[in-house]
Structures are given as C-alpha cells and as structure tokens.
Amino acid sequence: MKSSEWPLVIFSLAIQLSAGIMVIYDLFILFPMYRSRVAFPSKYHWILLIALGAALVGVIFSFLHLGNPTNAPRSLSNIGTSWLSREITGVLIYSALLMGTTILHFVMPSAGRSLKWLVDLTALTGVILIFIMSKIYMIPARPAWNSVFTPLGFYMAAIVMGASLLLLFQINHGSWASQKSLAILTISIPVIQLAILPIYMSWLGHPDFAGGKGLAILLHNHLIAFYLRLVLYLLAIAFGFWAFFTIRSDTTQNRLLFAPALLAWASILAAQIVDRLLFYTQNISPEGF
Amino acid sequence: MSTFGFFCDTSACSGCKTCQVSCKDKNDLDAGIRFRRVYEVVGANWNKTDEGAWEHDIVAYNLSIGCNHCENPACVKACPTKAMHAELDGMILIDPNKCIGCRYCEWACPYGAPQYNKLKGIMQKCDFCRDYVLEGKPPACVSSCPMRVLEFGPISQLIEKHGDNRSVYPLPDPSITRPALFIRKHPGAKLAKKLNASIINREEVKE
The missing domain is CATH 1.20.120 (Four Helix Bundle (Hemerythrin (Met), subunit A))
Structure with a gap:
C-alpha cells in the first residue's frame, strides 16, 4: 500500500x-x-x-x-x-x-x-x-475496479458506517423500532460483504481476468490486511448482535447499549479502512503498462 | 483524429533502450519519469510430445512505446481540468498551467503514458517532440534508434507502408482508445499468449 x-x-x-x-x-x-x-x-x-x-x-x-x-x-x-x-x-x-x-x-x-x-x-x-x-x-484500463463490485462496495460502506454511527446516537433517544432497524443494518451489511467476498475473489482470480493478477496481489502481498478485514467484519457482526439483543423496549434503559454500539461502529470503521486500502491495491493494469 | 503516429517493429527491436535514453535526455527527465518505455516480453514452456520427448517453446521480444496520441484518448476524457487536451493536429498535450496532479489520466491510460513528476506535482508525457516536428525533424527516440525500429510520420503514410495493425501481445485491445501506434509483430508474438508471456522488466519501467 x-x-x-x-x-x-x-x-x-x-x-x-x-x-x-x-x-x-x-x-x-x-x-x-x-x-x-x-x-x-x-x-x-x-x-x-x-x-x-x-x-x-x-x-x-x-x-x-x-x-x-x-x-x-x-x-x-x-x-x-x-x-x-x-x-x-x-x-x-x-x-x-x-x-x-x-x-x-x-x-x-x-x-x-x-x-x-x-x-x-x-x-x-x-x-x-x-x-x-x-x-x-470503473475504467477499462483498471479492470479490477471496472465492475459492479465498486459501486456495491461504496454503497455498502456508506450505509453500514452511517447506520452504526446513528445507532450510537439513538441510545436513550430513538424508538425501539429505529434502534432495532439500525442494529439489523449494522449486522446485515458486514454479513453481505462477507458473503460477496468469495464471489469477488473468484472473479478477481479468473484466468481470463488479467491472469488472476488481482487475486495474487491480494493474497500474496496483503494477506495480513486481508485476514484483518475478515476478523473486523466478524467482530462487527458479533458486536452488532450484542447491541441488537441489548436493545430494550423501554429505551430509557438502554445505557447498556453504548458499549456494543460503540464497539460495532469502531470495528466497522476499521474494517472499511482496511477494505478501502485493499481496494486501492487493485490499481493494476492487466498488461503491466 | 491524430495526424501523426509511431511505428514500432517488434520483430527487429534489440531492446537496447537508446530510444528511452535519448527521450530522457531530450526532455531532461528526472529519474523515474519515462516518456518512452521499452518493455521486455518473455514467455517459455516445456511440453511433452506424443512420442514422449520434451520440447520447449520460447518467445522473447521488445516493445518500445511512448504516448500513442490516441484517436479516442481516455486520458483527455478523464482529465478534470482539460489540461490533457487534443490539439487540432491530433497531438495529445498537457498544459502544465492547468494540471492539478490528480493522476487520473495515469489510471485511465491503458498504455501507462502519462508520467507523474513529483517535484513539479504535475503530469508529463511524450509530445512527439513537438518542437522537432515543427522544424521538420523526427522525434528524438526515432532518430536515435540504431536498429531503425521506430518510425514517425503521418498516419496515412504509416498505414500505407506497414498496414493497420495497432496491437501486439500484451498491448491492450486497440478498440479502447484507437492508438496512433502501428506495429510489426514479432514472429513469436503469436505464441506469447499461449505461453503466458509477461513483461519481465516491470520494476525497471514502472519504478
């Protein structure tokens, strides 16, 4: 990087x-x-x-x-x-x-x-x-970026960072329904990101796609960051679940929500930073020019 | 549409890099900036024949490219300031007074032509040695080539003389930008993809 x-x-x-x-x-x-x-x-x-x-x-x-x-x-x-x-x-x-x-x-x-x-x-x-x-x-000269995965990744990053931050602000203020919705978003987006990852990697590693150069860069040059991102996604999901089950119908009793919501947001932010750094490693010209 | 173009005979290029050096000298370029780059394409493999014997295939050739002053230049479309622009004669030039050094043209160009000058904070690239061309002289790279591999001239003349082939492995699909680059293919180039040939001096050219 x-x-x-x-x-x-x-x-x-x-x-x-x-x-x-x-x-x-x-x-x-x-x-x-x-x-x-x-x-x-x-x-x-x-x-x-x-x-x-x-x-x-x-x-x-x-x-x-x-x-x-x-x-x-x-x-x-x-x-x-x-x-x-x-x-x-x-x-x-x-x-x-x-x-x-x-x-x-x-x-x-x-x-x-x-x-x-x-x-x-x-x-x-x-x-x-x-x-x-x-x-x-999404330009032909950078094929690893030139796919639907780019807008998908950007939109998911925006939604999950926004939802997890607003969950923090909803403590003691928001309705039970809005807190639950935000917690579900905080959990579901990292789950979707994890589910998409194998599809993205198989696409990146396909021999017809620059000989799998993008995947090689990801797994050989940035393996630690790759695993760190996985761990951070899993932590975000775990903290999201913790937050979800901490939400009470009496929202004035939600002080306990602070710790999991903060941890979920911090994990998500860290995951997105690593994710974006890995995204920029894919700035590769397939032919090497 | 570009009026001028380059021709490169990959079947004869020895990879001496005189063109690269003369370009750097003419344009007084700092280390790391290469308006012209010579790529070494190499691939090889061993195969077992039906009779059980082993035979090898090998291919190695050189490819000298600068800016191809494309007919459909991705860099011009990408540039947010119009610093990268097409002149009336089709030459793609950079106005240093407009460039912000965002490097987006570098991403957009499939040939790696725009080069970032860290000291100046702007992009630079081959301008066909415009001053020489206006004096009726060929670009420095062309006149210095000891193998006479490179030629410069009006596109129509280059096509008439060498045909309209604008690609050789591993250059990108010419339909993307329509480069004003005409190529005589090395005889081994037809094997290059099969042998998964690659540019072996990438660090030398990119770093």
Whole structure:
C-alpha cells in the first residue's frame, strides 16, 4: 500500500460516511417522525454536525491528494466527460446542501416540511455522489475496479458506517423500532460483504481476468490486511448482535447499549479502512503498462 | 483524429533502450519519469510430445512505446481540468498551467503514458517532440534508434507502408482508445499468449 493512497482512502470514506449518515438519518429517523408528525428534535443537530464535519474532512483530504492544489478550481471545467470533475462538483454541491441543512436545523428547527425536503435533497445528492465516485474507478484500463463490485462496495460502506454511527446516537433517544432497524443494518451489511467476498475473489482470480493478477496481489502481498478485514467484519457482526439483543423496549434503559454500539461502529470503521486500502491495491493494469 | 503516429517493429527491436535514453535526455527527465518505455516480453514452456520427448517453446521480444496520441484518448476524457487536451493536429498535450496532479489520466491510460513528476506535482508525457516536428525533424527516440525500429510520420503514410495493425501481445485491445501506434509483430508474438508471456522488466519501467 502506497502512502499516496491515504488521502484517497480518507477522502472517499469520509464522504461516504457523511452521505451514509444523511441517508440513514433521512430514512430511519426523520421519515418515521415525519409520518407521525413528531417535531424535529434538537438532539439530532449533532448528527448533522458530524455529517458536515466528515464532508469537510473529505474536502480537505481531496486537496492533499493533488500534486498541484493551486489549480484545484480548474477541476470543475470538464464536467462534460470527466467523472472526476463531476465528483468534485458533486462534493461541493453536497457539502453546500449539508451546510444549509445544518444551519437551518440550528436556526429554524421548526421549519418542519422545508427542513425535511432539504434533508431529502441532501441525502439524494449523497446517493448520486457515491455513484459518481464509483464511476471514477470503473475504467477499462483498471479492470479490477471496472465492475459492479465498486459501486456495491461504496454503497455498502456508506450505509453500514452511517447506520452504526446513528445507532450510537439513538441510545436513550430513538424508538425501539429505529434502534432495532439500525442494529439489523449494522449486522446485515458486514454479513453481505462477507458473503460477496468469495464471489469477488473468484472473479478477481479468473484466468481470463488479467491472469488472476488481482487475486495474487491480494493474497500474496496483503494477506495480513486481508485476514484483518475478515476478523473486523466478524467482530462487527458479533458486536452488532450484542447491541441488537441489548436493545430494550423501554429505551430509557438502554445505557447498556453504548458499549456494543460503540464497539460495532469502531470495528466497522476499521474494517472499511482496511477494505478501502485493499481496494486501492487493485490499481493494476492487466498488461503491466 | 491524430495526424501523426509511431511505428514500432517488434520483430527487429534489440531492446537496447537508446530510444528511452535519448527521450530522457531530450526532455531532461528526472529519474523515474519515462516518456518512452521499452518493455521486455518473455514467455517459455516445456511440453511433452506424443512420442514422449520434451520440447520447449520460447518467445522473447521488445516493445518500445511512448504516448500513442490516441484517436479516442481516455486520458483527455478523464482529465478534470482539460489540461490533457487534443490539439487540432491530433497531438495529445498537457498544459502544465492547468494540471492539478490528480493522476487520473495515469489510471485511465491503458498504455501507462502519462508520467507523474513529483517535484513539479504535475503530469508529463511524450509530445512527439513537438518542437522537432515543427522544424521538420523526427522525434528524438526515432532518430536515435540504431536498429531503425521506430518510425514517425503521418498516419496515412504509416498505414500505407506497414498496414493497420495497432496491437501486439500484451498491448491492450486497440478498440479502447484507437492508438496512433502501428506495429510489426514479432514472429513469436503469436505464441506469447499461449505461453503466458509477461513483461519481465516491470520494476525497471514502472519504478
């Protein structure tokens, strides 16, 4: 793993964490409240601040990836054909929407329907942004990235990081149903990631696919990271189950949920970091050029 | 569409790398930056015949490539700043004043042509020795080749003289970018895939 990849790892994970938080917040917290016409609680300001903070961290690290950041404003000039240009534009639009949503949450928490629409729009922009991010990697010259596994991995990373973080914030506040839903997401996404792994590896190792070079790199050069990721997924599932069975119908009695929810989130975050580092090891040209 | 292109005779290239060195010299390139790269393709195998004897197949040839100034350049499409652009004459050039050093063109190019200059923080690549070409001279790599393996010229002339073959193992499928690179195949190239031949000097060329 090259040190030059760290800014990309942090950038992509931070943006996906932020988008994941917004999507899960919108679907699993705001939507049920909106349906039951419950007022928007001020305690969720913090969630928006974290989502905004993650997006800003992503923006900062995107600059660290550039060799010549002084020309960065020019990167918006090829939206017509460049997915990277579209991504940068998307990150700016998403961050601006998120900032607007967060400010509105603070200054006009009673904005109700407008606030909900703004959160919807921000979350939708986040979903589109993740698709754009995955398209950057889906290029013929990098066949190990050029598959459905790339967007799938990015979306799952966003959902699981967002769900597990919001589970932490739901302790003593959220409904039993939303806590259970978030715990199920926290468990099920790593399970799906583990289930997909053999399919991904067999695809990567197929002789017709660059002679199985991608799989060889994964298993010969990064075996420790490969196993570490498996262990972290399993830990995340175990902590997720622990959290799931700790949730009580009387949500004021949920202090015991803190430890498993925190451990589940930490395992998931660590797993996603290792996963993303391994993803960047697949930056291979099949022919070796 | 590119007006000019390169021709490489892989059946005659000795792998002396004079083209690579003269390119580095002409463009005053730092260590690690190679606008032109000579890849050594090698494959071999032992087979048992029906009579029980053992015979061997072996193939080894060299492939010298720079930037292919493609008709459908992946690097130009990928570049977020339009620093990588096609000139009216089809040459693909980098405007150093626009480049942000994101290295996305490096990912997008299937031939490894764009090279990252760490000191300048920008991408650089072969420009066909544009200054020489404007003076009516061939690029440095072409004029220095002792085997006369490399040729440079208008695409129509190269096709007329050598045919329209734009690939040899293990170059990528030319339909991806339509490179302005024309190749005479080494006779052993037809065996290369069967022998699972590979580039054996990857570290030399990439590091």
